[in-house]
Amino acid sequence: MKLGIVTDSTSDLPAYLVGQYEIIVVPTILVLEGKEYADGIGITREEFYNRLPALRTPPTTAAPSIGDFTTPYETLLSKGCDHILSIHAASQLTTIINVARKAAEEFPGKVTCVDSGSLSLGIGFQILAAAEEAEFGLQPALAAITSTQERLYVFAALDTMEYLKRSGRVPGAVATLGGLLSIKPMIELKDGVVKPVGAVRTTSQADERILNLLLERGELERLAILHTNAEPRAKQLLDELMNRVRKSIPREILFVNVTAVIGTHLGPNGIGFAAVKK
Numbered sequence: 358m359k360l361g362i363v364t365d366s367t368s369d370l371p372a373y374l375v376g377q378y379e380i381i382v383v384p385t386i387l388v389l390e391g392k393e394y395a396d397g398i399g400i401t402r403e404e405f406y407n408r409l410p411a412l413r414t415p416p417t418t419a420a421p422s423i424g425d426f427t428t429p430y431e432t433l434l435s436k437g438c439d440h441i442l443s444i445h446a447a448s449q450l451t452t453i454i455n456v457a458r459k460a461a462e463e464f465p466g467k468v469t470c471v472d473s474g475s476l477s478l479g480i481g482f483q484i485l486a487a488a489e490e491a492e493f494g495l496q497p498a499l500a501a502i503t504s505t506q507e508r509l510y511v512f513a514a515l516d517t518m519e520y521l522k523r524s525g526r527v528p529g530a531v532a533t534l535g536g537l538l539s540i541k542p543m544i545e546l547k548d549g550v551v552k553p554v555g556a557v558r559t560t561s562q563a564d565e566r567i568l569n570l571l572l573e574r575g576e577l578e579r580l581a582i583l584h585t586n587a588e589p590r591a592k593q594l595l596d597e598l599m600n601r602v603r604k605s606i607p608r609e610i611l612f613v614n615v616t617a618v619i620g621t622h623l624g625p626n627g628i629g630f631a632a633v634k635k
Contacts, residue, residue, distance in 0.1 A: 360440055360491040360498060361433035365421065365453050366396040367446040368473075368480040369583075369613050378488035381429040385453065385618045386419040396618045405617040406586030406625040415523055418618045420453045426460035430468055440495050444471045444484050444502070447549035469495065471502055474549040477615055478581035478631035479511040485579070505633055511546040512554065512570045513583070513629030514563035518542050520624030521551075543567070564590060564628070568597050571630050579633040581611035585620045590628050 363381045364370070375382055384395035387405075390412065394400055409416070426443070433441050443461065445454040454472050461468035473480040486501035515521065518540070540556040541563040554570070557563050571594075584591035591612065598606065615623070 358439045358494040359437055360442060360487075360495060361436075361438035362484060362488055362491065363426070363429050363433070363441060363443040363457075364480065364484050365445050365457075366616055367451070367453070367476055367619055368444070368484060369477040369581075369616055369619075370481045370484060371611060371613070374481075374485065378485070378491075380484060380488065381433065383421050383425050383429060385421060385451075387617050387621065388417045388419065390414060390416075396616055400617070402614045402617055402620070403586060406614075406620060409520075409620070409625055416617075416621045418451075418621055420451060420456045423456055423460045426457050427463055430460060430464055434464065434467060441468045442471060442487055442491075442495070442498055443468055444473055444480060444487065446476055446480060447474045447546070448472045449474075449549035450476065450551075469499070471499070472549070473502075474506060475509065475511055475546055475631075476619055477511070477583055478579075478611060478613060479509055479546060481581070481611075482509065482579045482631060482633050508578070508634040509631070510574055510634070511629065511631045512567060513544050513546075513623065513627055514557075514567045515542050515544065515623055516560075516587075516626035517624055520622055543570075560590070564594060567628055567630070568594055571598060571632065572602060574632050574634055576605040576635045577607055577632050578635045579631075580607050581613055581631045583613050583615050583629045583631060585615050585623050585625050585627040587626045587628050588614065590626075594628055594630075 366384045387394045443457045448454050458470045483502045483505045486505040487498040490497040490501045543555045545552045545554050582591050582595050
């Protein structure tokens with residue numbers, strides 16, 4: 358069986374991995390000061406985060422259209438794929454997978470849509486696991502996704518609650534952290550739900566807490582250091598990790614400035630990680 362893989366741009370997969378596994382990435386939509394952008398086209402991540410604090414009108418995001426999914430599905434099937442795995446951002450946080458499922462109805466029995474329950478490399482690592490098993494068929498690829506989900510951890514230290522609160526995607530438990538916007542909230546994304554794991558007062562405290570959360574995961578199969586235009590902090594996190602536990606982390610660690618479509622809801626100057634335990 359030849360298996361094709363489709364995802365959306367919230368997966369944050371680096372271009373070289375997209376090319377290596379012939380993954381099709383459907384751009385999500387960013388609306389910035391009245392102008393609509395396909396995610397990653399027309400504005401860099403760095404430019405977006407630099408502009409974000411001064412924007413008078415908060416940016417918004419939107420799912421791709423049904424046609425944005427039917428086109429790659431048609432392309433893959435026409436190139437000889439027997440089946441397509443379409444793996445997307447958590448359904449609790451976005452309608453992307455609902456649109457993909459609607460598009461899949463036009464190809465009965467040919468497309469399986471998977472709710473990753475995650476974002477960024479939390480999705481990306483599930484895609485990579487599926488891609489590595491794709492030559493063996495649909496069921497091994499789905500089993501690899503399930504295994505990855507069970508061992509997946511995604512944590513972040515945000516610079517402020519402001520962006521998450523105004524996004525409207527904040528559960529009550531997380532919103533209680535935001536009584537003072539000066540705090541640095543610590544959150545976990547698990548099974549599509551944003552959960553609070555604490556709050557600190559300073560950036561240095563946030564960095565130490567994220568490092569400890571990462572160290573507590575134990576030996577890792579996959580790791581990505583994530584940031585929202587906070588590269589120096591993220592590099593320091595990686596350096597500290599390498600100094601302490603070089604033997605228990607993967608040889609290849611991804612280092613990702615999170616896409617603007619996610620960053621809209623998190624704000625700049627945050628750091629975090631996505632990790633899969635061995």
